[in-house]
Amino acid sequence: MTPDDKEKEKKLKVKAGAKTRTIQVDYLARVEGEGAMFIKTKEGKVTDVELRIFEPPRFFEALLRGRELFDAPDITARICGICPVAYQMSSVNAMENALGVTMPRHIHELRRLLYCGEWIESHTLHMLMLHAPDFLGYMDVIAMSKDHPDIIKRGLKLKKAGNELIQLLAGREIHPINVKVGGFYKLPEKNHLRTLIDPLKEARDDAIALVEWFNTFEFPDLVREYECVCLVPDDEYPMAAGPIGSTSGLNISPDEYDDHFKEEHVERSTSLHSTMTGGKTYITGPMARWNLRGHLLPEIVKQAAASIGFEKEVNNPFRMLLLRALEVVYACDEALRVIEEYDSEKAAPSVPLTKRAATGYGATEAPRGLLYHRYRLDEKGLIEDAKIVAPTSQNQRVIEEDLFDFVSQNIDLPDNELTWKSEQTIRNYDPCISCSAHFLKMERVDG
Amino acid sequence: MGEVLIAGIGNPSRADDGAGWTVIDRLEQCQFSNITLSKQQGDIAKLLEQFSSHSTVYLIDACQLEAPLSTWFRIDALKNPIPHNAKQTSTHGFTLSEAIELAKNLGQLPNKLIVYAIVGHDFSMHEGLSPSVLQATDAVYQAITQEIEKCMKKA
Numbered sequence: 001m002t003p004d005d006k007e008k009e010k011k012l013k014v015k016a017g018a019k020t021r022t023i024q025v026d027y028l029a030r031v032e033g034e035g036a037m038f039i040k041t042k043e044g045k046v047t048d049v050e051l052r053i054f055e056p057p058r059f060f061e062a063l064l065r066g067r068e069l070f071d072a073p074d075i076t077a078r079i080c081g082i083c084p085v086a087y088q089m090s091s092v093n094a095m096e097n098a099l100g101v102t103m104p105r106h107i108h109e110l111r112r113l114l115y116c117g118e119w120i121e122s123h124t125l126h127m128l129m130l131h132a133p134d135f136l137g138y139m140d141v142i143a144m145s146k147d148h149p150d151i152i153k154r155g156l157k158l159k160k161a162g163n164e165l166i167q168l169l170a171g172r173e174i175h176p177i178n179v180k181v182g183g184f185y186k187l188p189e190k191n192h193l194r195t196l197i198d199p200l201k202e203a204r205d206d207a208i209a210l211v212e213w214f215n216t217f218e219f220p221d222l223v224r225e226y227e228c229v230c231l232v233p234d235d236e237y238p239m240a241a242g243p244i245g246s247t248s249g250l251n252i253s254p255d256e257y258d259d260h261f262k263e264e265h266v267e268r269s270t271s272l273h274s275t276m277t278g279g280k281t282y283i284t285g286p287m288a289r290w291n292l293r294g295h296l297l298p299e300i301v302k303q304a305a306a307s308i309g310f311e312k313e314v315n316n317p318f319r320m321l322l323l324r325a326l327e328v329v330y331a332c333d334e335a336l337r338v339i340e341e342y343d344s345e346k347a348a349p350s351v352p353l354t355k356r357a358a359t360g361y362g363a364t365e366a367p368r369g370l371l372y373h374r375y376r377l378d379e380k381g382l383i384e385d386a387k388i389v390a391p392t393s394q395n396q397r398v399i400e401e402d403l404f405d406f407v408s409q410n411i412d413l414p415d416n417e418l419t420w421k422s423e424q425t426i427r428n429y430d431p432c433i434s435c436s437a438h439f440l441k442m443e444r445v446d447g
Numbered sequence: 448m449g450e451v452l453i454a455g456i457g458n459p460s461r462a463d464d465g466a467g468w469t470v471i472d473r474l475e476q477c478q479f480s481n482i483t484l485s486k487q488q489g490d491i492a493k494l495l496e497q498f499s500s501h502s503t504v505y506l507i508d509a510c511q512l513e514a515p516l517s518t519w520f521r522i523d524a525l526k527n528p529i530p531h532n533a534k535q536t537s538t539h540g541f542t543l544s545e546a547i548e549l550a551k552n553l554g555q556l557p558n559k560l561i562v563y564a565i566v567g568h569d570f571s572m573h574e575g576l577s578p579s580v581l582q583a584t585d586a587v588y589q590a591i592t593q594e595i596e597k598c599m600k601k602a
Contacts, residue, residue: 081488121492129491129541141549142545142548142549142552145549145552145553146552149552149553149554152549152552152553153553153555156491156492156495156496159492160492160493160496163490163492163493173490174488174490
């Protein structure tokens, strides 16, 4: 689809009247999922903003019932083609929790390495191909590539480094196949892993260059107070394991998640809304990780952040573009660390498991944020019940609140500009509502 | 730079979307020399890299279009635009026409780029092609082998 076609398909419709003004976008590119945005104003002030999601339910949780516990990583990986590793990691964590086994250090390290590959490819795709065009006023990356071909080439090389890491470690870059409950089917050979060192060093340099380039962008002014939620391990930047923590001091193990977070159905969305118990809105993803565990990042990331004067605590959601770039620097650097220290090719690829009736809980950090899985197993290892809470579901409420504040502060913008920037506000979260059509309808009702 | 790449794009777990891979499976039996065969799921970075590293590229992909059963098209993508899919399956993915357009802007197009598009009817979650699509893959297989053999004779 060419930018011109997209522009035509966007069909910006404006109805203006004494009391009612409606803006409708029939096709929203670069945000996944069916959605509509409704804005109501009274006497020039916003009184209500709703992000309406029409994601068709996919029934993965029901699909898992009655299946073997070992099927969970491969079935849940199919939920998303961009972050299948995240689904595999949270599912194996939960299953291993149910079976009462702890992974040896080399398995933990290799899972972290695999996750680095996913962060690199997922973040790079979003930053360069989907979000950066917003900041520069391009309809999409194809239009942007005419003026910035070298940047796009660099980004594609960076994404490739992530893909190659996943392919080498897990068989293929989309829906990897080497992860199993209890470890891996096969451990990589040291020499094979070391072939990735040079590409990852280049990728790390490319990511630092992206940080510098993004820093030249103009970021819309929106500052809010956030309740951040992410994994809060003591000794490493949040990724593949750890307790769950928050800005207000929560520190719980994943098996306490359901006591502190709840999902509710709201009429305007087929995707459940998550809040903290008591109804408090929270944010998960790069901003939460940075604000709660940024101090655990290695020196090279801290230097990249310091070189652009990046804030220690982020409270402007548009700055998540820069945060993702910094996390890519980290993922490249962390991957290099794991590869350089790897010396376990002769170790056991997995640990022995004994089936038992139990409930298991797992949480890891998908590129977009916290991904929680819970499974109840019977004594034969069959799944009786499953619960999966994706980051986009957790971020829906905070996206609405961002929109409310952003629109309130920019109510005087012309309709087309307000629509554009509202879409950009949504894209701050890289929402991923898989396998659904795309439809954002914005209505602004004055009256 | 490699000479000729023939890539099947698709996902065999989504019924007719596996058409491209099926043609590659058959071409693997031919043992053409100096031709790279590849099965892909459509990652744009990989596609662009392969565009820039081969002088001639043939792509075989399933498409959604209101058309009679067994329909397939041969499109010279450097001369004619690829019809845009009315429905993208994911905004995190890119359509083939977008990948080609991006490659053009980045100066990464091969000298020759031919797309064989096979009209699919069933993209639900199971393996195996519809009978009409299977028939179309046979026709595409014949067309590509003839095209390759012709090129080889010229060379």
